[in-house]
Amino acid sequence: LTIPKIYDPAMPWPLIVTLHGHGWFRPFQGHPAPANVGAFCLAPTGRGATDYRELGEQDVLRCIAEVKRDFHIDDDRVYVRGGSMGGTGAWHLGTHYADQFAGILPVCGNADNQAWTKRWGWNREFPGRFDGLRHWIQEGHTSRAFTMNLLNLPAYAIHGSGDVIVPPEHSRHMVAELRTLGAPVEYREFPNKGHGGLPGHAIEQGLGWLCAQPRIPFPKRVRWKADRMRHGKAYWLRLEQKQRPAAFSEIDAEVVDRTHVTIKTGNLRAFSLQRLAPLFDPAKPLFLQ
Numbered sequence: 488l489t490i491p492k493i494y495d496p497a498m499p500w501p502l503i504v505t506l507h508g509h510g511w512f513r514p515f516q517g518h519p520a521p522a523n524v525g526a527f528c529l530a531p532t533g534r535g536a537t538d539y540r541e542l543g544e545q546d547v548l549r550c551i552a553e554v555k556r557d558f559h560i561d562d563d564r565v566y567v568r569g570g571s572m573g574g575t576g577a578w579h580l581g582t583h584y585a586d587q588f589a590g591i592l593p594v595c596g597n598a599d600n601q602a603w604t605k606r607w608g609w610n611r612e613f614p615g616r617f618d619g620l621r622h623w624i625q626e627g628h629t630s631r632a633f634t635m636n637l638l639n640l641p642a643y644a645i646h647g648s649g650d651v652i653v654p655p656e657h658s659r660h661m662v663a664e665l666r667t668l669g670a671p672v673e674y675r676e677f678p679n680k681g682h683g684g685l686p687g688h689a690i691e692q693g694l695g696w697l698c699a700q701p702r703i704p705f706p707k708r709v710r711w712k713a714d715r716m717r718h719g720k721a722y723w724l725r726l727e728q729k730q731r732p733a734a735f736s737e738i739d740a741e742v743v744d745r746t747h748v749t750i751k752t753g754n755l756r757a758f759s760l761q762r763l764a765p766l767f768d769p770a771k772p773l774f775l776q
Contacts, residue, residue, distance in 0.1 A: 488520055488527065488528070488529050488530075488554060489519070489520040489521065489522045489523070489527065489528040489529075490527060490558070491523070491524060491525065491526065491527065492524075493524070494527075494558070496558070496559045497559075498559065499559050499560060499561035499562075499564075500525075500526060500527055500558070500559060500560055500561060500564075501525070501526040501527070501560075501561055501564035501565070501566070501698065502526065502527045502528075502529060502551070502554060502555075502560045502561075502564065502565045502566070503521070503523060503526050503527070503528050503529070503566050503568060503694070504529045504530075504531070504547065504550075504551060504565065504566065504567045504568070505517070505520065505521055505528060505529070505530045505568055505569060505573070506530075506531070506533060506539060506547070506567065506568070506569030506572070506573030506574075506576040506577060507530065507532075507533070507569070507572070507573050508569070508570055508571035508572045508573050509536050509571060509572040510535065510536060511535070511536055512535055512536065513535075515532070516532050516533075516535060516536075517530035517531060517532050517533075518530065526564075526698075527554065527558065527560065529550060529551065529554055531546055531547045531550040531551075532546065533546050533547050533576065534546050536572065538572055538575050538576065538579065538597070539572070539573075539575065539576030539579055539580060540579060540628075543576070544576075544579070544580065544583075547576070547580065548584070548587075551565065551587075562702075562704075563589055563701070563702040563704065564589050564698070564702070565587065565588050565589055566588060566589055566590050566591070566592065566694070566697055566698065567580055567581065567588055567590075567591045567592070568591070568592035568593075568594070568690070568693075568694065568697075569592075569593065569594065569596070570594035570595055570596075571594070571595050571596070571652075571653065571682065572596075572597070573593075573594070573596070574593035574594045574595050574596020574597070574598075574653075575593070575596040575597040575598065575630075575653075576596075577591045577592060577593035577594075577596060578591070578593045578596050578597075578598040578630035578661065579630055581593075581630075581636075581637060581640055581642065582630045582633035582634065582636045582637060583633065583636070583718045585636050585637060585638075585639065585640040585721060585722075586639075586704070586720075586721050586722045588640060588702070589640075589641070589697075589698075589700060589701070589702035590640065590641040590642065590643070590697040590698070590700050590702075591640065591641075591642050591643075591697075592642075592643050592644075592645070592690070592693045592694060592697055593642070593644050593645075593658070594644075594645045594646070594685070594689075594690070594693075595645070595646050595647065595650055595652075595653050595658075595682055595683075595685075596630075596644075596653065596657060596658065597653050597657055598629065598630040598631055598657045598658065598660070598661045599629050599630070599631035599656065599657050599660045599661060600625060600626075600628070600629045600631075601629075601631065601656075601660065602654055602656035602657045602660055603654075605656060606654045606656060610625060619733070620733050623714065623733050623734060623735070626714075626735075627714035627715075627735075630661065631660055631661055631664060632712070632714075632735070633712050633713075634661060634664040634665055634668060634670070635668060635710040635711070635712055635737075636710070636711055636712060636721065637665060637668075637670045637672075638668060638669075638670050638706070638708065638709070638710050639670075639671075639703045639706040639708075639709070639722070640670075640671070641671040641672070641673075641697060641700040642661075642665065642670070642671070642672045642673075643672070643673045643674075643675075643693040643696050643697050644658045644661065644662055644672065644673070644674045644675070645658075645674075645675045645676075645677075645685060645689050645690070645693060646658040646659075646674075646675075646676050646677075647676070647677050647679075647680030647681050647682065647683075647684070647685060648676055648677065648678050648679060648680065649678075649679045649680055649681045650680070650681050650682045651681065651682070652681070652682040653682060655676060658674065658676070659674075659676075662674040668710075671700065673693075673696055675689060675692075675693070677689070704722075704765075705722070705723070705763060705765040705766050706722055707741060707742040707766065708739075708740070708741040708742070709721055709722050709723070709724050709738070709739075709740050709741075710737075710738070710739045710740075711724060711726065711737070711738050712735055712736070712737045713726055713735065713736050713737075714735055714736075716728070716729070716736075719736065723760055723761040723763050723766060724738060724740055724758065724759075724760050724761075725758060725759045725760070725761075726738060726755060726758050727755075727756075727757040727758055727759055728755070728756040728757040729754055729755065729756060730754050730755065730756045731754055734754050735753075735754060736752075736753065736754045736755050737752065737753040737754065737755075738750065738751070738752050738753075738755060738758055739751040739752075740760070742766050742767070745766070745767050745768040745771070746767070746768055746771050746772065746773055746774060747773075747774050747776065748760070748773065748774070748775050748776070749775075749776050750775050750776070
């Protein structure tokens with residue numbers, strides 16, 4: 488963790504979380520953390536080369552919680568950036584914990600298993616008794632399946648067109664999906680650049696754009712998709728129970744006014760919502776349609 492030299496605990500400070508790339512089992516990955524004059528900079532190890540999933544995911548979230556416990560961090564200005572595997576983690580954490588961040592900056596990140604299929608023929612479909620189960624598990628490990636979750640979270644993606652380690656189709660597919668949804672997204676692709684060697688100003692420009700985006704803590708519309716219920720929490724909605732376990736659950740909820748909400752669900756037996764004062768009138772009945 489890098490602490491700004493001018494840190495004043497009387498005011499809230501932004502936090503930039505930097506996720507390191509793949510380093511196999513090398514210790515101290517992410518060290519030292521970057522430095523920024525106007526922000527705290529956190530570089531968690533994420534349990535090494537985990538793609539920031541499972542234990543790696545929990546490691547990052549716990550590190551953020553610890554920094555917030557010890558320092559005066561602005562909840563509305565927490566950003567996640569990373570390159571290569573770190574870009575993969577930025578996409579993953581953004582699509583599964585969108586309400587905890589103000590923006591993400593994935594660079595050359597792995598985000599779509601279909602990109603591997605189109606480029607090299609990996610993960611091809613094949614008929615079989617458990618094909619549906621296999622597809623659900625495989626899709627659950629790709630951020631592209633959860634792009635709707637970024638409806639209220641700004642993303643600034645960067646990739647090189649000549650990347651042969653993580654092909655640019657990963658970022659291209661994510662950005663295309665996000666633009667179709669109307670989500671806030673910017674994309675910079677640098678011709679003939681590979682899995683590194685991007686211009687030095689690229690990250691700075693991305694951070695500049697990202698840090699200018701306000702976090703929306705109480706969005707009136709939330710679209711959320713989850714493969715497991717531990718990822719079924721976002722903003723003022725909670726996915727509580729599935730109908731079919733080996734399938735995705737979805738919800739699309741929109742606040743009409745302070746006493747009316749429209750709800751559409753898919754593969755859900757139960758859900759709940761929080762009657763937060765900025766959105767709803769706590770003294771009046773709430774009608775769901």
